[in-house]
Amino acid sequence: MNIPDRVRERAERLADALPAYVYDLASLDRHAAAVRRALHGVELYYAVKANPDPALLHTLAPYTDGFEVSSGGEVAHVRSVLPDARLALGGPGKTDAELALDVHRVHVESPGELRRLVEVAGPADALLRVNLAVPVDGASLAMGGGATPFGMDPDGVRECLDLLRGQNRVRLRGFHAHLASGLRAPGLLDLAKAVLAFGRDLASGQELPDLEINVGGGMAVSYQDPEELFDWEAYGRGLEGLRDPGETLRVEPGRALTAYCGWYLTRVIDVKRVHGEVFAVVTGGTHHLRTPVAKGHDQPFAVLPTGRPGTGPTDEPVTVAGQLCTPKDVFARKVPMSVNVGDIVAFGMAGAYAWTISHHDFLMHPRPGFHYLT
Numbered sequence: 001m002n003i004p005d006r007v008r009e010r011a012e013r014l015a016d017a018l019p020a021y022v023y024d025l026a027s028l029d030r031h032a033a034a035v036r037r038a039l040h041g042v043e044l045y046y047a048v049k050a051n052p053d054p055a056l057l058h059t060l061a062p063y064t065d066g067f068e069v070s071s072g073g074e075v076a077h078v079r080s081v082l083p084d085a086r087l088a089l090g091g092p093g094k095t096d097a098e099l100a101l102d103v104h105r106v107h108v109e110s111p112g113e114l115r116r117l118v119e120v121a122g123p124a125d126a127l128l129r130v131n132l133a134v135p136v137d138g139a140s141l142a143m144g145g146g147a148t149p150f151g152m153d154p155d156g157v158r159e160c161l162d163l164l165r166g167q168n169r170v171r172l173r174g175f176h177a178h179l180a181s182g183l184r185a186p187g188l189l190d191l192a193k194a195v196l197a198f199g200r201d202l203a204s205g206q207e208l209p210d211l212e213i214n215v216g217g218g219m220a221v222s223y224q225d226p227e228e229l230f231d232w233e234a235y236g237r238g239l240e241g242l243r244d245p246g247e248t249l250r251v252e253p254g255r256a257l258t259a260y261c262g263w264y265l266t267r268v269i270d271v272k273r274v275h276g277e278v279f280a281v282v283t284g285g286t287h288h289l290r291t292p293v294a295k296g297h298d299q300p301f302a303v304l305p306t307g308r309p310g311t312g313p314t315d316e317p318v319t320v321a322g323q324l325c326t327p328k329d330v331f332a333r334k335v336p337m338s339v340n341v342g343d344i345v346a347f348g349m350a351g352a353y354a355w356t357i358s359h360h361d362f363l364m365h366p367r368p369g370f371h372y373l374t
């Protein structure tokens with residue numbers, strides 16, 4: 001994949017201090033600004049679990065209306081970084097202590113959770129998380145569209161509406177959905193239409209003058225083709241066209257905002273041929289960047305020829321593995337390349353679901369450094 005000059009220069013300067021993560025905050029700033037413009041009047045929350053790094057949160061803050069958080073830990077973290085940010089607390093399995101936190105919105109996952117929220121909230125503004133039986137074909141992850149632990153089917157939603165009557169601790173503001181991940185703009189717009197129709201229908205029977213609908217995240221990111229970006233223009237136009245006056249529409253992407261700004265830099269420590277296949281072993285491993293294992297893809301990368309010429313193959317299929325003693329520790333399989341011992345391998349698209357989803361302590365290798373390009 002292409003590596004921007006500034007990332008390449010930093011990688012070469014860090015050559016003796018790898019593995020390391022480099023976050024290109026300037027490119028994140030440009031990207032977030034473009035997403036913000038494309039969304040017109042639709043609100044943008046960032047799903048913090050994709051990457052909670054404080055520098056990224058600071059970079060995103062000017063372009064976002066709030067942050068979607070999924071635990072008490074994330075609430076405390078974002079509050080410490082951005083004390084005034086609006087927070088929407090989601091996630092299945094919230095404890096009473098989490099439900100009692102003072103946040104802008106609570107995304108209610110079940111009638112049982114709503115009962116506990118009514119008891120502990122003091123008070124709270126809630127969106128009901130719906131899981132509609134709509135097709136989610138083509139998605140890389142399905143959180144809805146059928147039986148899953150996420151959100152409620154229409155029966156559960158109606159049970160919640162009954163529970164909400166005759167109490168005043170929890171105020172219903174609208175509906176939330178996050179049905180699938182990895183869909184392109186047309187697929188996500190179809191889901192948004194279904195969620196809007198469902199929400200408006202239920203809202204018409206309630207006292208809900210300023211209906212809010214959060215249609216979630218899940219905007220597609222292609223690890224096969226890093227140049228293929230989600231069509232924010234089409235999505236923003238589509239959503240803006242669906243929005244009724246007086247309604248608040250909100251999205252909460254994670255991956256498609258921060259994936260592109262992160263680089264995980266490693267160095268080739270050994271090249272070998274085993275039973276006819278070539279392996280390049282790099283410092284670090286999937287305990288720092290679990291994304292390719294978790295998603296089952298080849299992580300895109302660039303090789304910087306900083307190594308010793310003649311110590312590796314020219315234009316041959318190479319499998320890039322890490323330092324862990326497990327056959328799962330593979331970043332990419334049989335990718336045609338030229339590589340030598342000492343070359344830098346820069347894995348791109350490592351800004352979301354990367355460091356924080358990785359099993360850092362397995363084998364007790366040192367942690368990577370973290371560096372920021374401003």
Ligand SMILES: *Cc1c(COP(=O)(O)O)cnc(C)c1O
Binds near residue numbers: 047049050091217219
């Ligand atoms: C993870 C998550 C998101 C973000 O999903 P992406 O695929 O990273 O855009 C948004 N909303 C909820 C409820 C989530 O769990």
